[in-house]
Amino acid sequence: MQRYFLSKVGQSILLLLGVLVLVFFLLRLTGDPASLMMSREATPEQIAAFREAMGFNRPLIVQFWDFATKAIVGDFGDSLHYRTPALPLVLERLPATVQLAGTALLIAVIIGIPIGLVGGFNPGSLIDSVGRLVALLGQSIPNFWLALILILVFAVGLGWLPSFGRDAPTSVILPAFVLGLPTLGQLVRLTRSAVLEIRGEDFIRTAHSKGLQPRVIYAKHVLRNVAIPLISVIGIQFGYMLGGSIIIESIFAWPGIGQLLEQAIGWRDFPLVLAIAVFTSLAVLFINLLTDAAYAVVDPRIRYGH
């Protein structure tokens, strides 16, 4: 168990280095980060002065060392727009994004898994058919479009829910539902197929022939095995929601990291963009690590290194 976890932590540290390298070279893809960050009207003299100030004229390896050693202690330089350190600006937005992603995940889990369970135990039933249709639509509807439609119906038309901001406690409902829908669909499909698969396993037949109560079989034998693939999907999806809420946040003016990213791109505030990219990637890596740990707790095969 410890060895398994240590190797995962080691991998995550390597991944962190990888992220820093990727992000560093990404800014230099176009050749000149100075002209990338300056507004299009900037004069060549202004760009040259900026290049000097940012240290872009130093050798690449020196720049990378400088960037990496500072980034590790959380220093991504100052935001060009706010003229304050970039990382605190990101952290300030973190609670809103976590609230949104958490609510979205909760909606997906409490709706998706029960539908999938019912479908898996009663394939072909009405709930199963409806659930599969919802799952298919959930994965096919562009969520940014769905967001617009829901705003029209529930905010503009019916006036039940706020269409933007984070002022009312109900503000989170629409964006969280939209953000969670693709995951909901995925959970329905995955739970359903996992139940179907495990119901056909030999050990379930054995349990039945031993005369165990069906309720006990479902709770102890089926559900525990269904939980294993679900845990990894839930973990991965939570990470994706943290990093992928940019469109939803910008539509609903949700003051989280995604909205900050959209604004930072608009301002060509690349130190801020980098801080967001590195921080979010790190958060996602951390969640993946937690997922791996949860996995090992549930599945003894992983713990003992099989």
Place this chain on the structure above:
Amino acid sequence: MATREMIPRADSMLDVERTLRDRLAYVGRLLWRDRSGVIGVLMFLTVVFAAVFAPLIAPYDPLEQNLRDAKMPPAWYAEGSWEHILGTDNLGRDLLSRVIYGARVSLTVGFFGVLIASTLGLVFGAVAGYLGGRVDAVIMSVVNLILSLPYLLVVVVIAAVLGRSLLNVILIFGITDTPIFARVTRGEVLRIRQSGYVESAISAGAGTVRIIFDHIVPNLIGPLITLATFEMSAMIFYEAGLGFLGLSVPPSVPSWGNMLAAGRKYLTSYPWLSTWPGLAIMWTSLSMNLLGDWLRDVLDPRLRRARK
């Protein structure tokens, strides 16, 4: 395990004996039996048709502005007119024509994006899976790094740095999607290499080249085509998302994402501006998901037998 794999399966034996025409007919029969697959194919063909014949079927030039007719609602509204069936946008451009031309952008991005990603992924995945060792370790650690990052964030940040152009969008999707193809290819190559029929081919004296081209590559085609369908659907989705954020093709190009972005400003007063491109994306994505589900069942004989 090896012995079990070596017993020839009835249906795979038959597959070898069949001519190409017979096989196509067989796939056709399988398709016909699966209604959702037929629906997916037909829906997808409408999108391909719209993209290929856009200049012939679009009633107007998608770029032609006519401010006098701006913001006309669809024809079935009182103020609508049958001259612009789906209405016009804020600059008086015909929405039906723009939706039709939008299919070109989406399919171009999806097709070339997948072409690049699958080609690169096939090469990296096959090299990693076949050579193993240190090469495998290096390739797979890069693959896992990229796959563990939040995809939308990566795409958005790269697009923001590179700027808006069709070529950039295709390259971004093509390259960022390569790891998925590499991972699937590697997994399949490893599985096939250890299978009984490759083992028996080796013991019968087949060389490396023959094993790769006669035994491994044909078996990769099924899973990769299925993956390509789902990935193309995802790319069309993400392209629209980038367009919505103003990071995809230049604003002058009629793409579904750009139309959604423009329509968003007029959401409450002229909702049809964003309705049509949204429906178009959903239609395409739904068709490809149905198609992908069906392909997965048909191209994988193990699943095929499990179905009635």
